[in-house]
Structure formats: structure tokens, C-alpha cells
Amino acid sequence: METDEVPEGKLPKGVTRREFASIAAAAAAGWLTTACGNRRLHEIPKDKLRSAVARMEAEYAAQYGRAVRVSDTGPMDDVVFAYALDISRCVGCRRCVHACVEENNQSRDPEVQWIRVLSMDKEKGVDFKDANPYYAPETVPEEGHFYVPTACQHCRNAPCTKVCPTGATWTEKDGIVVIDYDWCIGCRYCMAACPYGARHFNWGKPTLPAEQVNTNMHVLGNRPRQQGVVEKCTFCIQRVREGRYPACVEVCPVGARKFGNLLDPKSEIRYIIENKRVLLLKPELNTMPKFFYFYGT
Amino acid sequence: MKRAAAVLSLLLLVLVVVRSGRARAETPPQTRQAPPPVAGETLEVPPPPFSDGIYPCNTCHDSLKPNPTRRVLEFHDEIQLKHDEQHRWCLDCHDAVNRDVLHLASGQKLSFDESYMLCGQCHGEKLRDWRAGVHGRRTGQWNGHKTYLLCVHCHSPHQPHFKPLAPKPAPKPPMRPIR
Numbered sequence: 036m037e038t039d040e041v042p043e044g045k046l047p048k049g050v051t052r053r054e055f056a057s058i059a060a061a062a063a064a065g066w067l068t069t070a071c072g073n074r075r076l077h078e079i080p081k082d083k084l085r086s087a088v089a090r091m092e093a094e095y096a097a098q099y100g101r102a103v104r105v106s107d108t109g110p111m112d113d114v115v116f117a118y119a120l121d122i123s124r125c126v127g128c129r130r131c132v133h134a135c136v137e138e139n140n141q142s143r144d145p146e147v148q149w150i151r152v153l154s155m156d157k158e159k160g161v162d163f164k165d166a167n168p169y170y171a172p173e174t175v176p177e178e179g180h181f182y183v184p185t186a187c188q189h190c191r192n193a194p195c196t197k198v199c200p201t202g203a204t205w206t207e208k209d210g211i212v213v214i215d216y217d218w219c220i221g222c223r224y225c226m227a228a229c230p231y232g233a234r235h236f237n238w239g240k241p242t243l244p245a246e247q248v249n250t251n252m253h254v255l256g257n258r259p260r261q262q263g264v265v266e267k268c269t270f271c272i273q274r275v276r277e278g279r280y281p282a283c284v285e286v287c288p289v290g291a292r293k294f295g296n297l298l299d300p301k302s303e304i305r306y307i308i309e310n311k312r313v314l315l316l317k318p319e320l321n322t323m324p325k326f327f328y329f330y331g332t
Numbered sequence: 333m334k335r336a337a338a339v340l341s342l343l344l345l346v347l348v349v350v351r352s353g354r355a356r357a358e359t360p361p362q363t364r365q366a367p368p369p370v371a372g373e374t375l376e377v378p379p380p381p382f383s384d385g386i387y388p389c390n391t392c393h394d395s396l397k398p399n400p401t402r403r404v405l406e407f408h409d410e411i412q413l414k415h416d417e418q419h420r421w422c423l424d425c426h427d428a429v430n431r432d433v434l435h436l437a438s439g440q441k442l443s444f445d446e447s448y449m450l451c452g453q454c455h456g457e458k459l460r461d462w463r464a465g466v467h468g469r470r471t472g473q474w475n476g477h478k479t480y481l482l483c484v485h486c487h488s489p490h491q492p493h494f495k496p497l498a499p500k501p502a503p504k505p506p507m508r509p510i511r
Contacts, residue, residue, distance in 0.1 A: 114475075121466075129500035146504055169505055174496035278473040289486070289494065290469035302474070303465040311466070331467060 075202055076215045076254060088254050095252070095259060099245040105252045108276040110209035116270050117210070117297040117304045118281075119313075120184060121331040122161075124291035127152050127175040127182035131283035131292065135186075138271060138282035139257040140249050142241030149235065149268040150283065152184040161314070161328075187212060187233040187268035188316065188324030195225035195234060204265075210297070210325055211270050213255040221263035230317050231324075234267045270294070297325065367433055367441035370449050375463075377480050380444045387444075389431035398428040414491045425450055425489070451483045458483075 079087065088107045095103040132150045141147040153166035157179050170177065189212050196204050196212060203218035204225055226234045240262040252258045253273035260266050271281035275294070284292040295302035304327070307313065311329040392407075402421050405411070413420065427435045434442045434450050442449055452459030461467035465478065468486065472478040486494065 126494070126497060127499060128497045129502070132503075133500045148503055151503070169502045171499065171502045173498065175499045176496065275474065278475050280471060280474050285469075285471045287469060288497065290467065290481075293466060293470075295474050299475075303470070306464045306466055310464075331461065 073217060075205075075218050077205060077207075084254070091254065091258060095248075098259070099243075099248045099250075101245060101248060101250055103248070103250045103252060105254055105258055106273055106276070107254045110207050110211075111276070113296075113298050115210040115297040115325070116189070116275060117295065117325040117327065118189070118270065119293040119304055119307045119327040119329055121289075121291040121293070122181060122183055122328050123330045123332045124289045125152075125182040125184060126289055127154055127170065127177075127180070128288060130286045130288060131184060134282045134286040135268070137247065138249055138274075139269075140243055140252070140259055141266070142237060142239070142243060142260070143247070144242050145237075145239040147235050147237065147241070147266065149233070149266070150184055150186045151232065152182050154180050154182055157181055161316075183316075183328065185231055185233065185316065186326070188231050188322065188326040189268075189270065191323035191325060192321060194228040194230065194320075194322060198224040198228045200224065207255070209276075211255075211272055211275075212267075213269055213272065214265060214267065215255070216258070216260050216264045216266070219264040221265065223265060225265055230320050230322065234265050236265050237262050291331075366443045369446060370436070370440060370442050371446055375480050376477075377445060377448075377482050378485070380447060380482055381485055382444075387432070389426075393431040398423075400428060411490050414493070415489065445482075447489070448483050451489075 074083075076084065076087075084107050088105045091105045092103050095105070129152055132148050132152060135141070135150050136143070136148060139149065141149065151168050153163070153168050154170040154177070155162060155166050159165060161183060166183070170180075176182070189206075189210055191206075191210070193206060193212050196206060200222060201218050201220055203216075203220070204212065204214045206212050221236070223234075223236055226236060237260055241260055243259055248259075249257060251273055253269070253276070256269040256272035271279075271283075274281060280294055281292075284294045293303045293307060295304040297304055299305065307329050308327065311331060313327045313329045315324050315327065400423055405422075425434050427433045427441060430441065432444075434444060434447060436442055436450060437453055448459060448462065458467050462480070462483070468481055468483075470478050470480065483489075
């Protein structure tokens with residue numbers, strides 16, 4: 036490394052004045068193009084964002100032939116979202132997986148699913164090595180098994196947002212890790228960085244039948260994605276920023292899924308953290324998830 | 333409505349008088365009004381999941397003499413008690429005098445809308461978690477109005493164990509290039 040260092044104020048040998056000027060001009064032009072072009076959604080001023088969202092609404096309405104609402108609701112004050120999942124209750128029925136697909140406009144073919152339910156052996160405990168997401172018995176729960184549904188853990192110390200070369204993914208003020216699909220270049224560094232397998236790539240052109248489109252969209256959430264971008268759970272940002280529960284919480288037949296405000300001492304989440312046995316997935320990685328697993332019994 | 337209520341109460345009065353006239357003074361005079369709330373709280377719950385046409389129970393039970401002996405039922409034979417059946421029997425929860433209500437161990441009458449209080453006599457920690465929103469499904473607003481379900485919406489009181497479900501389709505395994 037030391038040999039590469041250039042003494043201050045001197046150009047490396049072999050670079051002419053003309054070459055240096057050309058490179059500098061190209062860099063300046065590149066910077067200008069970026070700075071004057073589209074901004075990331077969290078940098079856009081509020082009024083510009085509204086007009087961008089209106090353009091999206093018109094585009095999706097034309098594409099699907101239905102009236103579409105794209106929300107740009109921002110985070111609420113004094114709210115940090117957190118999730119809790121009762122692994123003593125989950126029966127592995129996958130109702131949440133499919134409710135999520137319907138709510139969040141995932142591609143139906145090729146199939147993209149944000150929730151992955153892992154069947155685990157009771158003898159082995161929470162063990163990802165032998166976990167099976169492809170179980171398909173007649174009825175669940177299966178004897179000797181328990182189920183750990185995984186999705187984005189919305190880490191406070193998220194590895195995925197650090198590796199993004201374009202700044203297309205970040206953590207919102209209310210703790211939701213989001214993606215700007217227009218800035219994602221599909222390098223999939225974030226997928227490599229995520230220890231939970233929570234991010235999914237649109238390898239093919241997403242297909243979404245017009246009659247199955249959820250027309251209640253959020254600009255940082257379930258608006259339709261293009262091919263070659265990464266997507267993941269957003270805690271149903273289009274619902275929770277309006278005070279509603281995420282779709283998976285409302286569909287769970289055993290009531291294993293809990294959601295609320297981590298800063299509200301009276302929320303379900305705080306009750307669980309204070310009264311139940313809580314565990315995190317891969318705590319040794321110091322990702323500090325806001326997705327808690329607990330034993331409700 | 334008022335007229336109907338008046339007629340009903342008159343009928344009840346007649347019934348009570350006739351019954352007490354049959355030297356059944358050992359049973360206290362019965363009321364057909366919903367018992368006062370026991371829990372002292374207002375939780376919004378959907379109506380209890382009665383089988384079709386089964387409620388009000390007194391439609392049939394008014395003309396039947398209560399039989400407190402433990403036996404194989406001739407009617408209600410679809411009910412298979414698997415809920416501490418060694419020690420429990422219908423009338424531990426259902427009120428013998430007024431079948432339209434339940435009763436607590438203390439004898440206090442309880443409407444079916446508050447049946448969670450009855451369950452909570454034994455399953456106190458579940459009742460506590462349920463009130464906190466941690467046991468059972470919750471719908472509505474995370475920061476506002478929430479809708480609860482009664483215990484009996486998920487657990488049949490006679491066979492409380494949660495029934496197995498058919499799972500939704502599994503994800504497709506990733507495609508590997510064919511060599």
C-alpha cells in the first residue's frame with residue numbers, strides 16, 4: 036500500500052497535465068449528472084416527492100387498469116416499530132406467507148415470498164443447519180417439529196444498509212429498513228450481507244395479475260417492482276404508518292404474531308419483552324434485530 | 333320492542349309463579365335478564381360462536397327439569413367432553429337454573445359474552461396474556477382500537493385443543509442449472 040501513496044502536491048509519474056484535466060472533467064461531469072438527476076426517496080423534498088408519487092400512481096393505474104393509491108406517509112414521532120413471534124404457538128400453516136404476497140404485490144411467477152417458515156426438529160432446537168422450509172404434510176403441526184417463520188429482522192445495526200454501494204436502502208426513523216427500487220442496481224451485496232436470508236431478488240420480470248394488485252401502496256413498500264431489484268419485508272409500511280397491523284399479524288390463526296411500538300410502555304411488544312422468554316436470531320452477529328421470538332407459554 | 337319485553341316479562345312472571353306453585357321453592361326465582369358484567373371492563377368481542385339454532389338454550393330447557401347426575405347425554409350427543417373430563421361436567425360451567433348463562437365457581441352468573449372470565453378461573457395466566465394482547469389474535473390498530481376474540485372462538489370449550497390445519501403450499505425450491 037505504501038508504494039501507492041503519492042507525495043502531497045505531486046502527480047504520479049506518467050500522468051500528463053492533459054490526462055489529469057480530462058479525468059477531472061469527467062469526474063465533475065459524473066458528479067453533476069448524479070446530483071442533478073433523481074434523488075433517493077429519503078432525500079427528495081416533500082413537494083417533489085408528492086409529484087413523484089403522483090407520477091407513479093398514473094403509471095401503475097395505466098399498467099393495471101385500476102385506480103391506485105401510492106402513499107408517501109412518513110414516520111410518526113415517538114414510534115419505533117418492533118415485531119414479536121410466539122414460536123410456542125406457530126403451527127407452520129403458512130397463512131402469513133400467502134397473505135404477505137397478496138398484500139405486498141410480490142411477483143406470483145417467478146415466486147417471491149418475503150416470509151419463510153422453517154420447520155425445525157424439537158430435539159435439535161433452533162438450528163438453521165437442519166431447518167426445512169419445504170415441508171408439505173397433510174396437516175400441521177407435525178409431531179416432533181416446531182416452526183420458526185423468518186423475514187426481515189429490521190436490525191438496528193443492519194449489515195445490509197452498510198454495504199449498498201448506491202445508498203438505495205436505509206433505516207427510516209421509525210425503524211423500518213426500506214429500499215428505493217429506483218436506486219437499486221441489483222448488485223445483491225445486501226443479500227450477501229443479510230444473515231437472515233430476508234432479501235429477495237427479482238431474477239425474472241415480476242408478474243402480477245391486474246385483478247390481484249393491492250391498490251393501497253406505499254412508495255417505500257409494496258409498489259410494483261421491476262426486474263433486477265431487491266425487495267423484502269417492510270412491516271407492511273402502507274398499513275402500519277396508518278396505524279393498522281401488518282397483514283401477517285391479522286391473518287395468523289393462532290395469534291402468534293405480535294406487533295407494536297417499542298417506545299410505548301403499554302404496547303404488546305413491551306409486555307412480551309418484560310414478561311416472556313425472548314430470543315433473537317443469531318444474536319452473536321450484533322445485528323440487534325427488532326424482531327423478537329418468544330415463548331408464550 | 334317495549335311491548336315484546338313487557339309480554340316476555342309477564343310470561344316469565346307467570347312461569348315463575350306456576351313453578352313455585354309446584355312446590356319447587358328450593359330453586360331461587362330465576363331471571364331471564366343478562367347478568368351484570370363481572371369483569372368490570374369493556375372489551376369489544378364478537379358474539380360467541382354458538383351452533384346454529386342452539387341459543388337461547390332456555391327455548392328447550394325451560395320445559396326440562398334439571399338433572400344434575402352425571403350421565404351420557406341423549407341430546408347434545410355431538411359434544412365430546414375432552415377438557416379435564418374426569419373432574420368436569422356440564423353444570424360446572426353451565427348454570428342449571430338458567431341455561432342461557434354460565435356461572436363461575438363462586439356461583440356468580442356470567443353471560444356467554446364474558447366467558448373468558450370462566451376460562452380464566454383455571455387458566456389465569458392465559459387470561460392475563462390475553463388481556464395484554466399477547467395470547468390470541470388481535471386485529472385493528474396497533475395504536476388504537478383493537479378487536480379481541482373470545483377464548484371459545486379458537487378453542488372449543490368442550491375440546492379446547494387447537495385443531496390441526498392444512499398448510500398452504502410450500503415455496504418452490506430454487507432451480508439449479510442442469511448439467
